[in-house]
Amino acid sequence: xxxxxxxxxxxxxxxxxxxxxxxxxxxxxxxxxxxxxxxxxxxxxxxxxxxxxxxxxxxxxxxxxxxxxxxxxxxxxxxxxxxxxxxxxxxxxxxxxxxxxxxxxxxxxxxxxxxxxxxxxxxxxxxxxxxxxxxxxxxxxxxxxxxxxxxxxxxxxxxxxxxxxxxxxxxxxxxxxxxxxxxxxxxxxxxxxxxxx
Amino acid sequence: xxxxxxxxxxxxxxxxxxxxxxxxxxxxxxxxxxxxxxxxxxxxxxxxxxxxxxxxxxxxxxxxxxxxxxxxxxxxxxxxxxxxxxxxxxxxxxxxxxxxxxxxxxxxxxxxxxxxxxxxxxxxxxxxxxxxxxxxxxxxxxxxxxxxxxxxxx
Numbered sequence: 001x002x003x004x005x006x007x008x009x010x011x012x013x014x015x016x017x018x019x020x021x022x023x024x025x026x027x028x029x030x031x032x033x034x035x036x037x038x039x040x041x042x043x044x045x046x047x048x049x050x051x052x053x054x055x056x057x058x059x060x061x062x063x064x065x066x067x068x069x070x071x072x073x074x075x076x077x078x079x080x081x082x083x084x085x086x087x088x089x090x091x092x093x094x095x096x097x098x099x100x101x102x103x104x105x106x107x108x109x110x111x112x113x114x115x116x117x118x119x120x121x122x123x124x125x126x127x128x129x130x131x132x133x134x135x136x137x138x139x140x141x142x143x144x145x146x147x148x149x150x151x152x153x154x155x156x157x158x159x160x161x162x163x164x165x166x167x168x169x170x171x172x173x174x175x176x177x178x179x180x181x182x183x184x185x186x187x188x189x190x191x192x193x194x195x196x197x
Numbered sequence: 198x199x200x201x202x203x204x205x206x207x208x209x210x211x212x213x214x215x216x217x218x219x220x221x222x223x224x225x226x227x228x229x230x231x232x233x234x235x236x237x238x239x240x241x242x243x244x245x246x247x248x249x250x251x252x253x254x255x256x257x258x259x260x261x262x263x264x265x266x267x268x269x270x271x272x273x274x275x276x277x278x279x280x281x282x283x284x285x286x287x288x289x290x291x292x293x294x295x296x297x298x299x300x301x302x303x304x305x306x307x308x309x310x311x312x313x314x315x316x317x318x319x320x321x322x323x324x325x326x327x328x329x330x331x332x333x334x335x336x337x338x339x340x341x342x343x344x345x346x347x348x349x350x351x
Binding site for chain 2: 068071074075076121123144163165167171172
């Protein structure tokens with residue numbers, strides 16, 4: 001009886017180790033799930049748009065390191081903020097990202113013919129996963145997910161589309177807005193961009 | 198006696214000339230004969246088209262180092278950056294390959310990050326942006342792009 005218990009414990013432990021997937025496998029799982037959602041016949045049509053979007057958002061939510069992303073996008077200005085301001089920024093900015101990216105994902109993946117997984121590259125706690133989105137119009141869009149290892153899995157902190165980094169793009173824009181107005185001005189502008197506050 | 202003195206000055210003049218020439222060629226080739234101190238950081242770009250050994254590395258338009266070496270690694274460009282010792286780079290800093298002016302030479306622009314960890318000597322800069330492939334983008338634009346097509350996601 002004791003032996004069986006030990007065996008079971010070992011098996012569970014082994015299963016836990018296996019659960020920690022490679023970055024590529026994690027990206028693949030999320031991508032396939034999102035693609036299934038977008039193709040789901042029950043979720044088609046204009047009236048189901050918000051429901052579909054919510055589901056895509058929920059899948060994305062699990063795969064992203066929101067705080068990392070928000071901090072990286074704010075760049076040098078992050079250091080000057082108080083802990084409360086930092087928490088607020090992470091919240092507002094991740095909402096904004098979720099909205100813009102779930103829309104973008106729906107647009108890009110809706111026109112998709114095939115996803116070509118090019119492979120992964122792991123370097124200590126960092127990884128990059130490359131894919132090519134092949135559209136029905138026979139155009140290739142290279143995409144790269146930059147990921148960081150957290151305690152139990154890999155999370156995306158930057159997306160590079162056609163060689164343009166999302167973090168770098170926002171870092172430059174936020175820098176310009178803060179230089180022109182102020183940090184509060186930036187918060188106001190991000191809040192104004194939110195489609196459904 | 199007078200002749201000997203004359204020859205000595207000619208020799209001195211020649212030696213000076215050769216020294217100047219050597220100095221100039223070292224300067225032009227940007228060779229670090231008297232190894233400038235600093236530290237090295239590695240960055241991998243998918244494309245570093247136009248970048249050369251000795252290309253400038255800048256933050257906010259201020260030069261903080263130069264490209265030391267470019268090699269091919271796994272079909273990507275591995276670039277060694279030699280940076281001034283007093284400039285610290287955060288783990289989430291981003292290096293992008295940019296062009297001076299419209300058709301000028303390429304350089305690496307670094308946008309500093311906010312992470313607590315600093316990249317040590319021999320460390321890796323993970324955030325990189327490759328050189329913009331203008332021809333590729335134009336050809337995509339000519340063929341039509343996703344964002345210009347109406348998305349069939351009804």
